[in-house]
Amino acid sequence: MAEDVKPTRKNLMEIEDRIELSERGHDTLEQKRDGLIMEFMDILDQAKDVRSDLNEDYDHAQETINMARAVEGDVAVRGAAAALKEHPEITSQSKNIMGVVVPQIESSRVRKRLDERGYGLLGSSSRIDETAEAYEELIETIVLAAEVETAMRKMLEEIEKTKRRVNALEFKLLPDLRKNQEYIEQKLEEQEREEIFRLKKIKAKKEEEASEAAEAEREADETAEEPERVSADD
Amino acid sequence: MSTASGTSNPEYVVARVRARKASLFGDDDYRKLVRMGPAEIARQMEESTYEDEINALGARYSGVDLVEYALNRDLAGQFDDVLGWTEGRLYDLIARYLRKFDAWNVKTVIRGLYSNVDRETVEADLIRAGEFSDRQVDRLLNAGSIEGVVEVLDGTLYGGPLADALEEYEDAGVLVPLENAVDRAYYEQLLANLVVDEATEMYREFLTAEIDFRNARNGLRLARSGADLDPAAYYIDGGRLFSASELSALSESRDELLARIRDSVYGDQLDNALTVVEETESLIGFERALETALQSYADRLGVVHPLSVTPVVSYILAKEREVDNIRAIARGREAGLSPERIEAELVVL
Numbered sequence: 001m002a003e004d005v006k007p008t009r010k011n012l013m014e015i016e017d018r019i020e021l022s023e024r025g026h027d028t029l030e031q032k033r034d035g036l037i038m039e040f041m042d043i044l045d046q047a048k049d050v051r052s053d054l055n056e057d058y059d060h061a062q063e064t065i066n067m068a069r070a071v072e073g074d075v076a077v078r079g080a081a082a083a084l085k086e087h088p089e090i091t092s093q094s095k096n097i098m099g100v101v102v103p104q105i106e107s108s109r110v111r112k113r114l115d116e117r118g119y120g121l122l123g124s125s126s127r128i129d130e131t132a133e134a135y136e137e138l139i140e141t142i143v144l145a146a147e148v149e150t151a152m153r154k155m156l157e158e159i160e161k162t163k164r165r166v167n168a169l170e171f172k173l174l175p176d177l178r179k180n181q182e183y184i185e186q187k188l189e190e191q192e193r194e195e196i197f198r199l200k201k202i203k204a205k206k207e208e209e210a211s212e213a214a215e216a217e218r219e220a221d222e223t224a225e226e227p228e229r230v231s232a233d234d
Numbered sequence: 235m236s237t238a239s240g241t242s243n244p245e246y247v248v249a250r251v252r253a254r255k256a257s258l259f260g261d262d263d264y265r266k267l268v269r270m271g272p273a274e275i276a277r278q279m280e281e282s283t284y285e286d287e288i289n290a291l292g293a294r295y296s297g298v299d300l301v302e303y304a305l306n307r308d309l310a311g312q313f314d315d316v317l318g319w320t321e322g323r324l325y326d327l328i329a330r331y332l333r334k335f336d337a338w339n340v341k342t343v344i345r346g347l348y349s350n351v352d353r354e355t356v357e358a359d360l361i362r363a364g365e366f367s368d369r370q371v372d373r374l375l376n377a378g379s380i381e382g383v384v385e386v387l388d389g390t391l392y393g394g395p396l397a398d399a400l401e402e403y404e405d406a407g408v409l410v411p412l413e414n415a416v417d418r419a420y421y422e423q424l425l426a427n428l429v430v431d432e433a434t435e436m437y438r439e440f441l442t443a444e445i446d447f448r449n450a451r452n453g454l455r456l457a458r459s460g461a462d463l464d465p466a467a468y469y470i471d472g473g474r475l476f477s478a479s480e481l482s483a484l485s486e487s488r489d490e491l492l493a494r495i496r497d498s499v500y501g502d503q504l505d506n507a508l509t510v511v512e513e514t515e516s517l518i519g520f521e522r523a524l525e526t527a528l529q530s531y532a533d534r535l536g537v538v539h540p541l542s543v544t545p546v547v548s549y550i551l552a553k554e555r556e557v558d559n560i561r562a563i564a565r566g567r568e569a570g571l572s573p574e575r576i577e578a579e580l581v582v583l
Contacts, residue, residue, distance in 0.1 A: 070563075085408050115461045120409070120412075129459070
């Protein structure tokens with residue numbers, strides 16, 4: 001509230017400084033927001049592709065495992081899956097996109113050669129191989145989707161945050177500061193006008209007092225001269 | 235209990251298996267099944283020869299699991315009966331083929347121990363259709379460790395090969411050497427010391443084709459994957475199509491391997507499947523063609539030499555096909571596949 005601010009020149013200068021800083025911050029945040037939106041659009045395209053790949057890979061993996069369970073039997077498929085020793089590993093690092101820390105997820109030992117899957121070649125079939133391949137592909141896509149979609153979510157949160165800051169500056173802080181500035185300026189002008197008026201009044205009063213004193217002096221002089229003239233006549 | 239000693243009794247066994255074969259599901263039954271859901275399939279099975287199995291397992295399982303476990307249990311019961319009826323040389327010939335279920339059980343127990351699966355789950359996955367007695371299978375289940383399994387199998391077909399593979403398993407920490415040892419022991423006994431006469435010639439041809447097809451599919455899988463493996467890990471002796479060194483060299487070039495299969499005695503039967511492999515990356519169509527070729531062998535087995543091992547083997551293969559088909563239909567329906575897709579992809583009607 002503008003009325004809460006003391007209308008002093010010091011406050012005015014402080015508010016002017018804050019307005020300048022806020023305007024600079026507003027411009028910077030606007031640029032950041034626009035940059036983030038551009039980055040987000042790139043990630044969004046990538047996320048759409050990854051999501052579509054994920055759906056495709058999931059459907060394919062489900063279809064191959066359904067077929068394998070149908071033809072080889074559920075027990076054979078479970079047995080082949082149980083033979084795996086080296087499970088995939090996921091490592092997570094982070095990278096910075098315009099100040100937003102997003103994860104960089106890397107997977108290792110997902111894709112395996114035929115001899116690394118743990119089940120014997122002699123007692124298995126290519127349906128099992130193709131099911132394993134389909135799931136290896138799916139895991140890689142899931143890891144990629146996790147990376148891209150987390151980055152997208154974080155970017156979105158950052159855009160929202162930046163947008164809220166820009167809006168707060170644009171629609172709340174800066175208008176309030178300007179209102180305060182205007183209020184103080186008005187008050188100061190008013191004080192100035194009052195001061196001038198007061199000074200004028202004082203000056204007028206002083207002039208009036210001076211003229212009154214002069215008049216009194218003159219009258220006193222005239223009174224003193226009158227008896228002297230009467231005695232001389234005598 | 236039957237043994238390989240004594241005189242063969244093909245007349246009795248053939249009469250029994252003919253009756254059993256007559257009650258197998260036909261094409262019309264499959265056409266009905268592909269339009270049913272898993273629960274309806276289970277109900278349909280309850281009205282057939284699978285009644286006892288469905289009733290026995292109905293309280294523990296439901297849906298497709300019930301169908302699959304009932305099929306496995308029935309298969310085990312049927313083959314156990316067949317082995318029980320046979321005597322003498324006929325027993326030996328039949329047991330050779332049925333030992334694949336022993337191999338399956340050994341691998342299932344080893345996998346269960348490897349991945350710390352509880353005993354009940356492993357037991358449910360066993361198919362007691364091989365030569366091992368229930369006592370032997372129970373000892374396997376109670377072995378407690380992979381070393382224990384190897385100990386229990388000492389003196390059997392699988393004992394020696396597993397003991398040899400144990401060190402490699404302990405070094406590498408993966409099951410491949412053990413599983414390969416079990417499978418190799420099974421495949422190599424198929425033709426070992428097989429006395430061939432006119433009646434068993436076609437049976438031998440069938441077993442040889444099975445080994446050749448297994449080698450061919452493994453060679454192609456290897457060529458597709460690009461893995462560089464010792465031929466000992468995937469080659470089976472006894473086939474007529476490749477030697478170990480030939481397959482090892484051919485598996486580096488898919489085109490040469492395909493050309494070799496095309497020029498072989500199986501070329502005509504597999505011609506279409508080979509074209510599909512050449513055009514696509516997937517080997518599934520090729521494997522399906524191999525299975526179809528083996529089935530045509532099996533069908534021929536049933537009609538030649540009516541009083542020999544061949545009608546019995548033909549029944550065993552037909553029963554396996556029935557189990558595969560019903561399971562494929564039930565699992566396919568559960569996965570939401572259309573009847574047409576199931577017919578085209580899974581079931582040979």
